[in-house]
Amino acid sequence: MKKNIILTSIALLFSSLGMMLYSFCGFYVAKADASLFNNKSEVIIVRDGIHNVITMSSDFKGDLKDFAMVVPVPVLLKENDIRVVERNVFNVLNDYSAPRLVEYYDQNPCYDYFSKDEMVFEMSAAPTSVGKAITLNEAKKFGVTIEAQYSIEEYEVLILSAKESTGLKDWLTANNYKIPASAEEVLQPYIKSNMKFFVVKVNAEKMKDVTSGYLRPLQLSFDHEKFMLPIRLGMANSQGSQDMIVYGFTQTGRLECTNYRTVKMPTDRKIPLFVKEKFGEFYKAIFERTYQREGRNAVFLEYAWNVSPYTAVKCDPCVGNPPYNQDFVNAGVSWLNEMNGNATIFFTRLHVRYSRGKFPADLQFQITPNNENFQCRYILTHPASGAFDCDKAQNYLSDLYNRRRNEVDEMYALAGWVDPKSTQYVREYVKDMKEKPEEIKNEILPVAPGDGGGNNNGIGDKKSPAPFLVVALLLGLTWFAAYAGKWMKKLRPV
Amino acid sequence: MALISHLDSRLQKTTEWFRSDGRHFQIISQLTLLCYGIFYLSWDSDYFNFVAAFSGCLIVQLLAIRFAGLPSHSIKSALITSLGLCLLLKTNSPILFFLAGWFAIGQKILLKISGKHLWNPANFGIVLVILISGDAWISPGQWGSGALLVLLIGALGLSVLSRIKRMETGLVFIAVLFALEYCRTILYLGWDWDLLFHKMSSGSLWLFTLFMITDPMTNPNGKWARIIWAGAVACLSFYLSNFHFINGAPFWALFFATPVNIILDYLVKRPAFQWKTADQK
Secondary structure (H helix, E strand, O other), X not given: OHHXXXXXXXXXXXXXXXXXXXXXXXXXXXXXXXXXXXXEEEEEEEEEOOEEEEEEEEOOOOOHHHOEEEEEEOOOOOHHHEEEOXXXXXXHHHHHHOOEEEEEEOOOOOOOOOOOEEXXXXXXXXXXXXXXXXXXXXXHHHOEEEEEEEEXXXXXXXXXEEOOHHHHHXXXXXXXXXXXXXXXXXXXHHHXXXXXXXXXXXXXXXXXXXXXXXXXXXXXXXXXXXXXXXXOHHHHXXXXXXXEEXXXXXXXXXXXXXXXXXXXXXXXXXXXXHXXXXXXXXXXXXXXXXXXXXXXXXXXXXXXXXXXXXXXXXXXXXXXXXXXXXXXXXXXOOOOOOOOOOOOOEEEEEEEEEOOXXXXXXXXXXXXXXXXXXXXXXXXXXXXXXXOOOHHHHHHHHHHHHHHHHHHHHXXXXXXXXXXXXXXXXXXXXXXXXXXXXXXXXXXXXXXXXXXXXXXXXXXXXXXXXXXXXXXXXXXXXXXXXXXXXXXXXXXXX | OHHHHHHHXXXXXXXXXXXXXXXXXXXXXXXHHHHHHHHHOOOOOOHHHHHHHHXXXXXXXXXXXXHOOOOHXXXXXXXXXXXXXXXXXXXXXXXXXXXXXXXXXXXXXXXXXXXXXXXXXXXHHHHHHHHHHOOEEEOOOOOOEOHHHHHHHHHHHHHHHHHHOOHHHHXXXXXXXXXXXXXXXXXXXXXXXXXXXXXXXXXXXXXXXXXXXXXXXXXXXXXXXXXXXXXXXXXXXXXXXXXXXXXXXXXXHHHHHXXXXXXXXXXXXXXXXXXXXXXXX
């Protein structure tokens, strides 16, 4: 019995520490003048032991005939390892896990009825993309081997291996793929690591039959120890930073980055009601500010939840309907089927904004046993309705006044926003107060943001250096304690 | 005047006491790093876990002092181990922190080979809890990477190593690892330098180099034995991370390389390390 336990735990250890996977985030090689920028992509990664399922989606803008994509993969994929899935999978997962806005309603202290809470909103997602017919030139001449060639629904797939990056680059160019100049230096390390290149383009004829002009995501399945996303290739044709949303599914717990910090987004903060109409923009500002504060090289956690079929509460409150089992299966969760009602599915949503300067290495991940739930949500609280004609109401109004002040401060702290509506918002119920707040009586302090509102973008604000100073002080004290006595001895007159 | 001279002599005594034992430097350094992690890197830390780690380690150590006749100053080592657990281990439950403390200190007391314990206590506790429970893990990415961070950990680490005269273990480890990574990342694979710097400036790696592999109580006793051993740990760690994609490879490499010490100590006979304390001086 004991032996069994130890063997199981060793297996667990290797499943939680050992593995990494490879794939995605190629660059888009478009012909002619089609836009080369890919500023947002979405990936689903499912990891079970060393089995990986990766689904890629991106917002390619341009003529789909011109789309092509190169993705380094660690193994030679067989035809049934590649699948085309519906775009809808991403929409469902995105809607479900996106940062959310919650609304609560205060109860009027003068009447007795139950408060209700409601949930609104979700962030919007991004669409995908792909092609152009290639005539295969003599591959051998370039040191390139065409390992396999498949036609999968509307996509034409080639799996290449190469000896030299120059050869691969020349071959791609000779076959009408437009390659960013800086791609070569990135291709070389992948070739040396024995990676294969998964090259995809769209078959325009079939495209017409299947979709109405948008790209459906591609799903790759393979077994490999490596658990990573090769983002470096994607940087070759994009200037500045790119955003990527990673939806991870595991059997045990959270997905975590092992070579960059994984940081939680600020959550459960109360914000003013007027933010509701522009919540999308507001969250963007929060993300930008958090990204800057964490040094632009962290990975952000937006959602982590045990979404197994057997769990009752999958979010609190939910944005919409939880994904159906079929959605998880479409996303590549291979261990879920009708026979297996007890399957555990842990859903992690990570948001990365990467740029060449701050992300020199590909993202590496690990599965942790961390099964603590997390969601990124912001709270709106509606004031009570009705007349405030009892004594208790005065306390309530005073609390409301203070709460709204805090909400306005919070809005500034989170997003760096200063809004002219703030003053009006904070003072909305002052008219009903018998005892006016001090600052209104004196009319000295502006009610708006605590910070005085001078800096209204707030972007680029660094973390407070205070903790660092404390650390430095500690260090200094240690050295002082260690050497001061010695010096004193020297200084003392004999 | 009398007050000043009184204060002066007090200060003198305190600093002498502080400088007399390398472990004081280590406690302060690890405490500083823990504060940095919690307050600056805003770790997701549960203070209850920390309490569990400290109580686990201290209870066993106190029992050992009472019943196994260990010197009372060994409580400092238990503090270092608890801080090590707080810095590295992550679990779903404080009980596992408590257990890790028991394993760590228990191993130190029970698994003695010719009067010397085998594994670094924190390393042993962490690895065992991960292996047995499957509900604990380490987060190699939690420190991030960066020059400033390396400087901070480096300064603290060197202040400790210079006291206990175990500099060479850490230096050889990091130098061999750097050389191997340079050969693979830059010479063979052809990545840019910034990727190598990113890899080598990982906070977890430096913490390991300066505070774990250099533990004088579990290093081989002979200087050359230590140098060869540190090199071997670096090679194993390089192999595990580059060819088997193991996260936190140095911790595993150290765990598996530690038993080799028995052979090294048998071959190279030198007196084992003893902590010097103020009263021994």
